[in-house]
Amino acid sequence: MIACPKCGSGKSSVISTKPDGKGKWRRRTCSDCGFKFSTVERIKTSRIHPTEATK
Ligand SMILES: [Zn+2]
Structure with a gap:
């Protein structure tokens, strides 16, 4: 599950x-x-990195 960076939902x-x-x-x-x-989502490490939206 991926949590929203802003509200954590x-x-x-x-x-x-x-x-x-x-x-x-x-x-x-x-x-x-x-x-x-x-x-x-990196296949190599299976890690998910949430990032801020680009404007
Ligand atoms: Zn949110």
Whole structure:
């Protein structure tokens, strides 16, 4: 589960996905507060890094 960086809610929906060099980049929006953020999922480590949304 991925928590919203802003409110910590675990409810988010993926609005777009694209391949990243080493994994997958996902654009998400929080279902509770509407905050948009992206995650990069690295296949190598299976770690998920939430990042702030780029404007
Ligand atoms: Zn939120």
